[in-house]
Amino acid sequence: MTDTDGTGVGAGAPQGAVEPARLHQLFEGRRLTPTQRRIAHCLVRQTAAAPFLSSVELAQLAGVSQPSVTRFAVALGFDGYPALRRHLRDVAPAGPTVDARPANPYQQAVRAEIHHLLQLASLLADAGPVERAGRLLAASRPLPVLGLRASAAQARGFAYFAAKVHPDVRLLDEGGSRLADRIDMAKNAGASALMCFALPRHPAELLAALDHARATGLTVVTIADGTFAPVAAHSDLLLPAAVGTDLVFDTVSAPMLLGQVLLEAMCDALPDAQARLEEFDTRAAARGLFVD
Incomplete structure (x- = not known):
């Protein structure tokens, strides 16, 4: 590939x-x-x-x-x-x-991210898993999007853009005893799939939440840091994207891009996605939301 x-x-x-x-x-x-x-x-x-x-x-x-x-x-x-x-x-x-030319630690981190993006490009030579995931997420009404701690930002960004084309997106970015309740509410409202972002470090309650989601009958689609990540056994469809570990805090360019690729696949599976985007642009222009 x-x-x-x-x-x-x-x-x-x-x-x-x-x-x-x-x-x-x-x-x-x-x-x-x-x-x-x-x-x-x-x-x-x-x-x-x-x-x-x-x-x-x-x-x-x-x-x-x-x-x-x-x-x-x-x-x-x-x-x-x-x-x-x-x-x-x-x-x-x-x-x-x-290329073995000397590099300072910042350059090394950037080069590592470039390598991770090239890995992702290689994996996407087989578009089947992403296209299947896009169809699963598009068909789920509502669509719960889960991400805790370090993964919360990824989940929040995905949910923001998904809501522009999907009629009912529900962000689950906080843990605690109510997390299972919110998963149950999404399932009772008609959800058939759950989108999860699982990047290091993996909270124990995230694994419990995924097990609960699957027990209720939801199909779990997960973007994780590799096929050997702890969440692999708790997901129905896992899409891997490496994270960088050269800096104090992990870098997540590849998972972020994979999330955008998945959004594209979801749009392809939503027949009214373009109409919803145009409708949003019309409303945004009327309200003066943006300066550009």
Whole structure:
């Protein structure tokens, strides 16, 4: 699933690195332990070096023990870590390595975000999951949008734009004992799906809320920081987008863009989306809402 931007550089990863889509395929459908998810996350972040890391080096990068790396490889269906590394080398395209020019920490963070966006572009080569998610969200009346703590801003932005084309969007950005009540109210009002943003760190009450939503019959669509995120087992359709960890606080360019892509897919599934947008623009002009 390689996408090329016309410059001769693959959109999924630097040439010579493992395509992130191939790594995600290794993890899909696997019930990984928290330690194994940590190793998987490390491999995704180290796509250029992944085919050449020893088990000891990978363990040090991931902050786990060397036996944990071996158990991780076995959990993915390989005889051991050497077999996993051979597989990574087999699927890594030949070519020059990533630009190794010196960079200050701020530049490194920006470059990491660019890499995450390229990973997202590679994953979106298969548009099926996003298109399916768009149809599910468009059909849900009302549409609850859930995001707690660090994810609240993403949920709030998605709900703001979704409300311009969807007739009934309900933002759930606060936890507490009333969260389950609000999910129940949405379900009783006719909701069939719930949109969730789940970015690190993942609140325990978020997992409980997703379990409750699914128990009521809602289909949970989640944008998370990877297919191995803790919310994976609590979601019906998970859309991964990596977060940056090079700065004090995580950077979320890829999840933010994926949210906008999902909004586009939802608009495509709403036959009256364009009419609603034009109606809003007419009202906004009449009220003088904007200066431009």
